[in-house]
Amino acid sequence: METFRYLPGVTTLRLDEKDCTGCGICEIVCPHGVFLLHNKKARIHDIDGCMECGACAKNCPTEAIGVSPGVGCAAYIIQTWIKGKNAAACDGVECC
Amino acid sequence: MNPEFPQNTGCCEKPDEPAQAITIAPKPIVEKHQPEEVCCGSPPGPASLEFEKPGYALLDFVEGFVETPVGSVPRVKTAFKWPDYTGTIKVRLGINRDQFKIAPGLYCVGTPDSKAPVLVTANYKLTFDVLRKELASLNAWILVLDTRGINVWCAAGKDLFSTAEVVRRVNLSELKKVVVHNQLILPQLAATGVAAHHVKKESGFKVIWGPVRAKDIRSFLTNGLKAEKSMRQVTFTTRDRVVLIPVELAHLPKPSLWILVTAFLISGIGTHVFSFPAAWARGIMLTIAYVTGILAGAVAVPVLLPWIPGRSFALKGAILGILGGAGIVVLFQSNVRVFGALALMLCTTAISSYLAMNFTGSTPFTSPSGVEKEMRKAIPMQAVALLLAIVAWVGSAFAG
Numbered sequence: 001m002e003t004f005r006y007l008p009g010v011t012t013l014r015l016d017e018k019d020c021t022g023c024g025i026c027e028i029v030c031p032h033g034v035f036l037l038h039n040k041k042a043r044i045h046d047i048d049g050c051m052e053c054g055a056c057a058k059n060c061p062t063e064a065i066g067v068s069p070g071v072g073c074a075a076y077i078i079q080t081w082i083k084g085k086n087a088a089a090c091d092g093v094e095c096c
Numbered sequence: 097m098n099p100e101f102p103q104n105t106g107c108c109e110k111p112d113e114p115a116q117a118i119t120i121a122p123k124p125i126v127e128k129h130q131p132e133e134v135c136c137g138s139p140p141g142p143a144s145l146e147f148e149k150p151g152y153a154l155l156d157f158v159e160g161f162v163e164t165p166v167g168s169v170p171r172v173k174t175a176f177k178w179p180d181y182t183g184t185i186k187v188r189l190g191i192n193r194d195q196f197k198i199a200p201g202l203y204c205v206g207t208p209d210s211k212a213p214v215l216v217t218a219n220y221k222l223t224f225d226v227l228r229k230e231l232a233s234l235n236a237w238i239l240v241l242d243t244r245g246i247n248v249w250c251a252a253g254k255d256l257f258s259t260a261e262v263v264r265r266v267n268l269s270e271l272k273k274v275v276v277h278n279q280l281i282l283p284q285l286a287a288t289g290v291a292a293h294h295v296k297k298e299s300g301f302k303v304i305w306g307p308v309r310a311k312d313i314r315s316f317l318t319n320g321l322k323a324e325k326s327m328r329q330v331t332f333t334t335r336d337r338v339v340l341i342p343v344e345l346a347h348l349p350k351p352s353l354w355i356l357v358t359a360f361l362i363s364g365i366g367t368h369v370f371s372f373p374a375a376w377a378r379g380i381m382l383t384i385a386y387v388t389g390i391l392a393g394a395v396a397v398p399v400l401l402p403w404i405p406g407r408s409f410a411l412k413g414a415i416l417g418i419l420g421g422a423g424i425v426v427l428f429q430s431n432v433r434v435f436g437a438l439a440l441m442l443c444t445t446a447i448s449s450y451l452a453m454n455f456t457g458s459t460p461f462t463s464p465s466g467v468e469k470e471m472r473k474a475i476p477m478q479a480v481a482l483l484l485a486i487v488a489w490v491g492s493a494f495a496g
Contacts, residue, residue: 003332003402004332004401004402004459004461005407005461006407006461006462006463006466007407007408007463007466007469007470008407010463010465010466010469011463011465011466012465025292028284028305028328029284029287029305030328031284031285031308031328031329031330031460032329032330032461033325033328033329049461050463051460051461051462051463052463052464052465053249053253053288054288055252055284055285055287055288056287058287058288058289058290058291059287059290059291059292059293061293068464068465069253069288069464070253070464071250071253071457071464072456072457072459072461072462072463072464072466072467073454073456073457073458073462073464073467074409074453074454074456074457074467074471075454075457076457077464077467077468077471078471
């Protein structure tokens with residue numbers, strides 16, 4: 001989504017190209033067009049477009065992709081600071 | 097979600113499918129003789145429908161049932177009716193938002209046979225409504241998962257729209273007896289919670305990733321299950337952002353009550369220790385500054401998001417907060433002096449910045465690493481601004 005850009009240089013996304021089989025599922029599931037298939041290998045084409053949703057890593061059959069997934073929601077993150085990661089919930093906050 | 101989307105693109109002629117073993121339920125209306133004379137009161141309403149059952153209520157969006165080897169499957173309407181609109185408006189206003197769900201299981205549109213596609217979706221009624229609205233004149237099965245009334249993307253993020261739930265619902269609905277193929281079409285945004293290769297391993301069904309938006313499902317189905325690049329990417333249109341505003345505001349009344357009580361109390365502090373007329377007169381000004389902060393951070397920031405400079409939401413909120421605060425100062429220039437003006441401005445800016453930062457949770461492009469980074473910088477600054485605002489406001493009463 002080129003019209004909306006968030007903070008650059010923060011994503012935890014990484015791709016281990018030697019484990020990539022070139023199946024292309026990451027290119028399909030990424031909602032921000034972060035990956036592009038090039039010479040039968042996935043490549044990170046737009047790393048700052050990544051919102052760490054985790055769809056690519058979840059669907060990569062060889063676990064060549066890693067990302068620390070989560071929701072980019074301030075109200076939720078405040079809860080994780082106060083209550084800890086496990087007790088935090090979106091109840092009553094406006095994220096989702 | 098796009099009302100402009102053409103409902104009839106002429107692409108839905110029944111494909112050349114052989115007749116299948118599935119029989120379609122007869123039309124629901126049972127003809128009955130109507131009494132000619134009305135003895136008492138107004139004429140009676142229509143006769144009961146064939147598929148009404150004692151103890152069950154028929155839902156507005158069900159128009160009949162299709163018989164399958166696993167029993168009758170509800171056929172849902174693709175046209176929106178009045179209850180659908182009122183339900184949507186209510187949920188957008190945050191009314192009963194957590195209970196807006198339908199029973200999970202198998203549904204259908206049109207007259208699907210055993211070769212018809214299976215669309216998998218969430219049981220948040222708004223999600224289900226948006227999908228069925230796009231399926232006019234198509235024949236398809238709809239497998240509704242139990243996502244606890246949460247939309248596709250958020251449910252996937254919470255592991256409710258998950259591999260396990262897909263597999264479970266495929267088994268519970270005995271889908272293998274209903275269709276002869278082994279394909280499930282899932283909304284792409286479910287990929288955060290569903291691993292396609294694991295679904296295949298555990299259920300035998302192959303996941304086909306459908307488009308992000310329901311409005312593209314028709315072209316996806318008619319283009320041989322191919323999605324164009326634009327169908328694979330999320331967008332965040334002005335309309336998408338505007339519909340989120342009421343829910344942003346719906347969370348505010350409770351904290352606002354406490355904030356305003358505090359605002360009136362500190363407004364009364366002055367050279368006479370506490371003055372009620374001052375609490376009222378100055379409290380009103382602080383209330384207006386607070387409301388302006390809300391309008392800037394929770395209304396103007398969502399609407400103007402792409403045009404406000406900066407990447408950080410807290411910064412975007414602060415920019416509009418300063419503008420709003422400046423407006424307040426101009427409005428009250430004869431009532432306040434330097435400290436008072438500073439206090440009003442800081443208050444509006446801090447509130448607007450905080451609320452704008454909270455809007456990150458409603459956008460489809462902010463990464464948690466990014467949100468955390470900006471929060472670590474912004475929250476201390478917002479807190480300091482608010483503290484300074486209080487000090488300056490109380491101080492201004494003494495500076496007279």
